[in-house]
Amino acid sequence: MTSFPFIKATFPDPDMNPRRMCRRLVLHLLRLRAARAGVDLPECDDETLHDKACQNRVEGVALTREDHRRANSRANRLYHRILRESGLDHLDKTDRDRLSALQDGVHIARISDEHRADDLAAALHAEMPWMAPATEYAWHAMRRSVREGRPGFRLPPVILDGPTGIGKTRWARRLGELVGASSTVVDATGEATSFGVVGCQRGWTSARPGRVLELILMRMTGNPFIIIDELDKAGHVRSDKGHSFGLAEGLLPLLEPATAADWTCPYFRVRFDMSLVSWVLLTNTVSPVPEPLLSRCTILRLKDVDLPHLIGFAEREGRARALSEASIRSIADALAAVAPQAPARPSLRTVLRMLDRAADLENRPMVI
Numbered sequence: 001m002t003s004f005p006f007i008k009a010t011f012p013d014p015d016m017n018p019r020r021m022c023r024r025l026v027l028h029l030l031r032l033r034a035a036r037a038g039v040d041l042p043e044c045d046d047e048t049l050h051d052k053a054c055q056n057r058v059e060g061v062a063l064t065r066e067d068h069r070r071a072n073s074r075a076n077r078l079y080h081r082i083l084r085e086s087g088l089d090h091l092d093k094t095d096r097d098r099l100s101a102l103q104d105g106v107h108i109a110r111i112s113d114e115h116r117a118d119d120l121a122a123a124l125h126a127e128m129p130w131m132a133p134a135t136e137y138a139w140h141a142m143r144r145s146v147r148e149g150r151p152g153f154r155l156p157p158v159i160l161d162g163p164t165g166i167g168k169t170r171w172a173r174r175l176g177e178l179v180g181a182s183s184t185v186v187d188a189t190g191e192a193t194s195f196g197v198v199g200c201q202r203g204w205t206s207a208r209p210g211r212v213l214e215l216i217l218m219r220m221t222g223n224p225f226i227i228i229d230e231l232d233k234a235g236h237v238r239s240d241k242g243h244s245f246g247l248a249e250g251l252l253p254l255l256e257p258a259t260a261a262d263w264t265c266p267y268f269r270v271r272f273d274m275s276l277v278s279w280v281l282l283t284n285t286v287s288p289v290p291e292p293l294l295s296r297c298t299i300l301r302l303k304d305v306d307l308p309h310l311i312g313f314a315e316r317e318g319r320a321r322a323l324s325e326a327s328i329r330s331i332a333d334a335l336a337a338v339a340p341q342a343p344a345r346p347s348l349r350t351v352l353r354m355l356d357r358a359a360d361l362e363n364r365p366m367v368i
Contacts, residue, residue: 003105004151004222008262008271009087011096011103016082022075023050026068034061090269098217099268106222108152108276109180110145117142120178124171127316130309131171133300134160138175152223153179155278157255159231159294161286162302165347169229172280176225181278183225184215188234188247197228198250199267209267212254212277223276232283248293255279255296305348311335314351318358327358 027046030053034041039060041049052058054068083089088096111117121139125132138155145153155175160168169185176183186197199210209217215224228234234247253259254274261275279297283289286299305313311332318328331354335346 004108004273004276006106006216006222006273007099007102008273009099010085011088011100012079012082012086014100016079018072018075018079021078022072023047025071025075026050026053026063029067029071030058030061030063033063034058037061087270095268099270101217101220106216106220108222110150110152111142111179112146114143114146117146124175124178127174128167128171128313130305131167131302133302134158134168134171137298137300142179150276152276153181153278154223154257154276155225155280157279157281157297159281159283159286159289159297159299160302161283161299163304163347164284165349166302166305167348168282168302169227170348172225172227172282176278179225181223181225182215182219182221183227184211185227185229186211188228188230188232195250197226197247198254199265201266201269207267209265212274213265213267213272222273223278225278225280228279228281230283231281232285232288246290248290251279252292252296255293304345307335307338307346310346310348310351313348314355317351317355321355321359323355323358324362327362331355331358 023046027050030049031041037060041058041061042052044052049058053061053063056062080089088099091099111120117139120142121135124138125135128135137158141155142153160172162168173183173185190196195208195210197211199213200207208214212224212226215226216222228247228251231248253263254277257275260277261273262271263274264271281293281297286294314331314335315328318331331351334354335351338346
């Protein structure tokens with residue numbers, strides 16, 4: 001992993017607080033006056049010398065109360081000027097300390113070369129072959145990131161549109177794992193507004209930085225995978241003045257690399273470079289999704305998982321879970337017995353439940 005300058009602010013030297021700046025100014029003034037008066041100052045450390053100056057115990061040199069007041073006033077002005085220039089002067093110490101973890105940059109997951117991109121895509125396809133359109137899209141994106149020399153991997157915004165239970169969320173999380181990036185899943189049905197994802201400005205009872213920034217602060221990674229599930233079921237919220245606060249509207253500036261690179265957090269009111277965040281949006285139908293958001297994404301239409309792929313997945317996952325061959329064979333036989341014209345066909349979720357049940361049965365305690 002490489003380091004990436006994520007926050008667009010500077011952090012003052014923690015040692016340069018008003019008290020220490022005032023002490024340096026007092027000592028500077030003391031040495032100037034001693035030199036002019038031809039007085040040799042006592043040989044001691046700065047802290048002791050400062051204490052002597054404050055108590056007016058330096059022989060031959062006097063600093064008045066007004067001198068100390070002016071030094072203190074100037075130190076405070078200098079300190080606040082440094083804070084203003086840093087872009088953090090509006091934050092309290094707690095928030096500045098929280099963001100200080102970002103001053104040396106964050107880690108970025110990257111693809112080392114095109115051969116590595118080929119290997120990752122092959123591994124992902126072997127695990128979930130029915131997701132071939134999505135895997136091919138990610139494969140090209142990985143190779144492109146290497147060719148263009150990008151600091152880290154970013155999957156361009158994509159909408160995976162397809163039936164429920166085909167493993168869209170699982171695919172996105174697995175891609176993040178293979179790349180080495182953190183990921184989080186946001187259920188759009190529980191996020192009627194954009195506040196929970198991008199943050200909410202102070203003054204509201206629900207004010208917070210937002211889940212994306214919280215994930216970055218927690219994992220110290222600048223290119224996580226943000227997976228928005230059930231985007232087509234997200235609500236549309238408008239204020240009394242007609243302003244829209246829907247999730248789709250809140251995502252728009254984060255999907256464009258140019259605006260994401262200079263994005264301002266509503267909570268901290270500090271600029272961050274979110275241009276390397278990967279957005280994977282999941283839908284069952286794109287018809288309710290606003291056109292401005294659709295225009296910023298590549299839409300991949302995915303099909304249901306056929307029975308041979310489900311059986312293959314059950315066998316691979318069963319062996320990965322160290323299930324017995326008898327349990328794996330039983331699950332495969334049950335899936336193969338489903339009639340092609342059956343009204344309710346098994347999904348990936350069905351297979352995962354069968355695997356969980358088999359694991360529970362194999363590991364149940366013996367009753368004596």
